[in-house]
Amino acid sequence: MDAIYPTSNLFLSASLIISFFILPTAAAAPNSQLSSGQPLVDGATLISSDGIFELGFFSPGSSTNRYVGIWYHSFSAAAVLWVANRDSPLLDTLGSLTIARDGNLVILNGHKAVVWSSKVASLPSNETIAELLDTGNLVLNNSDATVWQSFDNPGDTYLPGMKVGLDLVTNVNQVFTSWRSNDDPAPGNFTLGIAPDQSTQFFIWEGDKPRWRSGRWNGQVFLGIQNMVTTYIDGFKLSDFQREKKLYFYYTRSNISHRYILMPDGVDRHLIWANNTNNWQQLWAQPNTQCEIYNRCGNNATCTDSTDGKSPTCSCLKGFESDNYGKAIGRCMRRKPLQCETNNGSTAGNSDRFYLIKGMKLPDLSYWDLDPTNDTQCKEACMKNCSCKAYSYQAGIGCLTWGRELVDIHMFSSGGNDFYLRLAGSEFGTNTMLSDHLL
CATH class of the missing domain: 2.90.10.10 (Bulb-type lectin domain)
Structure with a gap:
């Protein structure tokens, strides 16, 4: 510690x-x-x-x-x-x-x-x-x-x-x-x-x-x-x-x-x-800091500490939006359903994909999958399981996956972990910034 x-x-x-x-x-x-x-x-x-x-x-x-x-x-x-x-x-x-x-x-x-x-x-x-x-x-x-x-x-x-x-x-x-x-x-x-x-x-x-x-x-x-x-x-x-x-x-x-x-x-x-x-x-x-308080910004949201010591910034994860129309963060809800939940991911060219978020305190409530032995296998195992909403492969631990709400996310100012968030393929579109993080 x-x-x-x-x-x-x-x-x-x-x-x-x-x-x-x-x-x-x-x-x-x-x-x-x-x-x-x-x-x-x-x-x-x-x-x-x-x-x-x-x-x-x-x-x-x-x-x-x-x-x-x-x-x-x-x-x-x-x-x-x-x-x-x-x-x-x-x-x-x-x-x-x-x-x-x-x-x-x-x-x-x-x-x-x-x-x-x-x-x-x-x-x-x-x-x-x-x-x-x-x-x-x-x-x-x-x-x-x-x-x-x-x-x-x-x-x-x-x-x-x-x-x-x-x-x-x-x-x-x-x-x-x-x-x-x-x-x-x-x-x-x-x-x-x-x-x-x-x-x-x-x-x-x-x-x-x-x-x-x-x-x-x-x-x-x-x-x-x-x-x-x-x-x-x-x-x-x-x-x-x-x-x-x-x-x-x-x-x-x-x-x-x-x-x-x-x-x-x-x-x-x-x-x-x-x-x-x-x-x-x-x-x-x-x-x-405020962002170190458990789930400070709520489910499916990130917490970023302010540089002046004031209130932190809360933001919905990519692919999620507030149900409170900008007045406050409210609840962060998935904007578009995962393809595997609607048609088993069969939409041509538009199947579920992973979006990389860097520098994160990984969410709570992860599942430790003992079978995958590297990042590629971890990704494949998550993609095959529609209930898997995200994954992260960590040296010294192995394959971590998430199947529930994503809670207690802190965006570090330095260091942190890579996190791969599952989104519907239609979330990416032709946005080049998103494609830089496409897996």
Whole structure:
């Protein structure tokens, strides 16, 4: 998901990205582990063995509520990376984190009532140890086997070593969820995860509606992210999901200070800590323009960002026209029916043809055809199938075809993909400009 943009806003101060947190001032616990019978009280902390990560109680922003969370111990304590009791805050400083009799990691309030639990099967508590690892992962081990870990229960932050994605057997989608606000870590309105249709795309959803998508992964970059370069994506790897039945993106980097955070406003930011400025540097953010908002211009229409930052330009695709007669874009409807739909394409010299559009973020809802092995075969397969309305052959993926409405099309100012749109032959006529794109 990494990309570098030559804008003047790449560097954000920590005060713009995160709010300040009220953190404990008591001396840190001397180790990274929590054993049965040794509760961690409010004011004490665990620190990972390399001294990078810390776990303890905190209050976010202007709130006085208390939560158990993980933050950077070594350079940026204000960046809370994970919260246990997101929607079950403690109202005072009398809480504790401990291992219960059934072996679960639990948070207790001042009355010793459980407000949060790891919810694993009952285990011998004397064989259970919680440990904060050097990766920032909080693990619960029983007889040296990990039975629960925070990396499998993510919040709003994606760290190196984590995975996000879909279990194709159980259909469990492991997603990231924004905070409600900078003062409230309760689950907010936005989630980030992998598309359930197995299209290898990242999505940000607002509620149950798509807000942004990355485009398909081609093994090196996400096709829907403009000017994405492979040198900045060297941490992502897609699982062999057809064999493993798990569609996961794994993220690994040697620099542990990298993180992605899904902000309360629905923007996903890639940040890295810069020691020379003691500040957060933004490497990437999406959505960043109006055209990056999902299907901003509607079906069968393209979205082009304005150069002055004002409203984008919406235009119907070639061969489509607005049903609103120029007052607004309205709905983009096909101007002339495809020949294959009217007479099986038998009109002499006027059968369906393909029109090339360059520099595009490919539409959503594509079908991955495994049979064609090159562009020519992909074109032929689409032409033989009247329900195929467009195609694009992409290195690293193969033949993509579209049989439904064409949605979420962004015209890039540079880069982008070739897209072949099926039109009735009569759309071309004798127009030489169209013939330049005729296939």
